Amino acid sequence: MATATLERFTLGSRSTAARALLVLTIALLLVTLAVRPRLFVQNLIGGIAYGMVLALIALGLALILGLLGVVNFAHGGLFMLGAYGAYEVVALQALPFWAALVIVPVAVGLLGVAMEVSVLRRLYGENPIIGLLATFGIFVMIEEAARARWGGTPLTFGVPPVLRGSVPIGFGQIATLRLVTVLIASLIIVGTYLLMYRTDFGLTIRAGLQDREMAEFIGIDIPTRFTIVFFLGAAMAGLAGVLRGAEVGMDLTIGFEYVLLAFVIVIVGGVGSIFGSVVSGLLIGIGVFVGPTVVRALGTVTGIEALNVSGIGSVVPYIIMLVVLLVRPRGLFGEEGLLE
Structure with missing residues (x-):
């Protein structure tokens, strides 16, 4: 009786805190829109584009983690290879950028697939820390291979002239490359949802997760299907690397940086939730771009100079994760009991 009362009190407190946080967030956004409307809209657009790239990375990680149960730290290395692969295709092999969008993710x-078949297939059902250590080792190998092939200095590559302009939207403009990134990421996300939840293939994958022995007994080739899922997750990481590399270039730090962000996004969205990864990616992408603008606008309104902090955008994802887990420990759309 006392335990049930305590649980109801805790849930009520979390619900109240969530509503208060939502009201405060809306109020801060309205203040920012009133003080710096053009900058707010520009950063909002940029945050959506950035969030779609993050969602694409996290979606691949969520498929592997949620469906296969492997904490795939090597996902960051695959993302990095996507960026460097695009550099290889476009800058060194002189092929079109459009070719890189196909060749590199594949x-x-x-x-x-080679990584899954040779290493990770042996780790399904084992302690997750074993998979984490194995994939961390693979990540280090990928990073050193990239250093040996492309060196340690930052690199960039050119994009077609059609992607170098901008498109006017409302108060501001969005770079054509960012707009294309949003469109491509949206198509991949919708396609992944339809594949996993509207096809027999997705049904058999989920059946294998629920009861692998029974699924194999009725003739479903579970290992092959899991390998296909791993291919899709890795290809998404590669595609995200191509798109991000085209916009900002690449160096050897991006693999570690973005795999940390991907794990944050998966945790915030809820482990195992495809929809949660997309929402969380957009939330964090917008937060990274809009958060500093909100803080500076608040500093302008209140006259507190200390609020004009540089570099605050880099800690926004972790602030969001902390707040979400305090209010909802399993993430925004996670299954009950998974993280609690």
């Missing part, structure tokens, strides 16, 4: 996906 190549990274095949590398992911």
Whole structure:
């Protein structure tokens, strides 16, 4: 009786805190929109584009983690290979950027398959820390291979002239490359949802997760299907690397940086939730771009100079994760009991 009362009190407290936080967030956004409308809209657009790339990375990680149960730290290395692979295709092999959008994700996906078949297939059902250590080792190997092939200095590659302009939207403009990134990421996300939840293939994958022995007994080739899922997750990481590399370039730090962000996004969205990864990616992407603008606008309104902090955008994802887990420990759309 006392335990049930305590649980109801805790849930009520979390619900109240969530509503208060939502009201405060809306109020801060309205203040920012009133003080710096043009900058707010520009950063909102940029945050959506960035969030779609993050969602694409996290979606691949969520498929592997949620469906296969492997904490795949090597996902960051696959993302990094996507960026460097695009540099290889466009800058060194002089092929069109459009070719890189196809060649590189497929190549990274095949590398992911090799990784899954040779190493990770032996770890399904084992302690997750074993998979984490194995994939961390693979990540280090990928990073050193990239250093040996492309060096340690930052690199960039050119994009077609059609992607170098901008498109006017409302108060501001969005770079054509960012707009294309949003469109491509949206198509991949919708396609992944339809594949996993509207096809027999997705049904058999979920059946294998619920009861692998029974699924194999009725003739479903579970290992092959899991390998296909791993290919899709790795290819998404490679595609995200191509798109991000085209916009900002690449160096050897991006693999570690983005795999940490991907894990944050998966945790915030809820482990195992495809929809949660997309929502969380957008939330964090917008937060990274809009958060500093909100803080500076608040500093302008209140006259507190200390609020004009540089570099605050880099800690926004972790602030969001902390707040979400305090209010909802299993993430925004996670299954009950998974993280609690």
